[in-house]
Structures are given as structure tokens and as C-alpha cells.
Amino acid sequence: MKKLIESAVEKGAKALSEYDAKQLLSSYGIPVTRETLVQNIEEALAAARAIGYPVVLKACAAELMHKSESGAVAVGIRDDAHLREAYERVAAATDIALQGVLVQEMVEGQRELVVGLNRDPQFGPCVMVGLGGILTEVLKDVAFRVAPFDTAEALEMLDELRCRDMLDAFRGQAPADKAALCEALVAVGRIGLEHTAVAEIDINPIIIDPRGRIKSVDALVVLNGSRH
Structure with missing residues (x-):
């Protein structure tokens, strides 16, 4: 994955393609769409x-x-x-x-989250999780942590969300796989720490299917020197 990112930077790319972004996420164990x-x-x-x-x-x-x-x-x-x-x-x-x-x-599911990464000038890579889909910018229901952090802190992030109840059994649907969600949050932080050329990550949405499984449906990885 390091070569993939370096090649994109050398070509002057502002971002990875969605396919390459998903390859990066998958290499860190983050569930993505087939x-x-x-x-x-x-x-x-x-x-x-x-x-x-x-x-x-x-x-x-x-x-x-x-x-x-x-x-x-x-x-x-x-x-x-x-x-x-x-x-x-x-x-x-x-x-x-x-x-x-x-x-x-095509991933079916009514519950959507957003996961992101930004680089703070003082603190470095910061990971965000919040209510996803079209409501992300409207409701601004988000939690942040500075990387690195562990799965226990990731679980605290989920508990800080106002929408946290939708991660439990919800309208006849199974509870979300919180362990997988926490591992994904930690992994996004690791990407930020291990790849300084990655300026931003935007995974929106992560869909929770009726069985509680999570999948990253859309992903954007912005490279240093550009902003979308």
C-alpha cells in the first residue's frame, strides 16, 4: 500500500481513486464492499x-x-x-x-455512519465517527479521538454519539458489530500514523446491514498538498 500511495503522490494526484482507497482500507482490515x-x-x-x-x-x-x-x-x-x-x-x-x-x-441497511481522518496542526491524525449519509452535515453528531488509541477508547467514541441507540438492536435488526466498528476506527488512526502522505480520509457511509455487519460503501482518501 505504501507504493500505491507514493506512486499517486509522484503523479501529482490529489486523491486515490475509490478503488485504490478501498484497497488501502481493506489492507488494514476495514470491511469494504465486494x-x-x-x-x-x-x-x-x-x-x-x-x-x-x-x-x-x-x-x-x-x-x-x-x-x-x-x-x-x-x-x-x-x-x-x-x-x-x-x-x-x-x-x-x-x-x-x-x-x-x-x-x-448493493449493501442494504438503514443505519449509516461516517468515519473520517484529518490532520490537526498541533495534535496530528484525528479520527472522527458520526451519524452518516445525508444527515452528516446537518446533525453533526460526531466524536473525535487523536491517534493512536485502542479499541476501548473507540468504544467510548461510539458511546458519545447521540445516535448510539441505533447501534443496539434496532427496529427488528441485529445489534451493530461494535467490535468491528472499533477495530475500523483504530485502523483509520493507524493509516494516518503510518502514511504521512494521507491528508484526509472520508468513509461515508459505513452501512450497518440488518444482521449488524458493517461495510464501507464509499471512501475518499485525499493526499497531502490538496483539499477537496
């Missing part, structure tokens, strides 16, 4: 069949940091015919040279 980076429609069809419908398509490039705003995302793709139509649209949604198109599993 996904495949493809170069054409035939590869996309094969990937979707292997993952299982429904799937999501996303245009993928390091320069494409806000995909939904440019129409470069298609969700809820149910079958081959729908995928063929969506692939054409997503691949043509931007003039940016693409690394490829991501075929990603």
Missing part, C-alpha cells in the same frame, strides 16, 4: 453475475472525488439489460480519463 474494477461491458456483466444482483456502478478515477454530483453512479441495477444501459451512461458521465468502472455489491 467490488471489481472493469474496463468494458463484458467484464462488467461477468463481475455483476459473480457478485450477484443488485449491483452499483461507479465511474472510477482519482480526479473524480464527487461522483454522484456528476451522474457517474448508478444504483439498484437488477439485471443484465439494466446493467448494459447503466454502464453506457456511467462511463460517459465525465470527460475525465477513467481508471475503469467499479461494479459494486
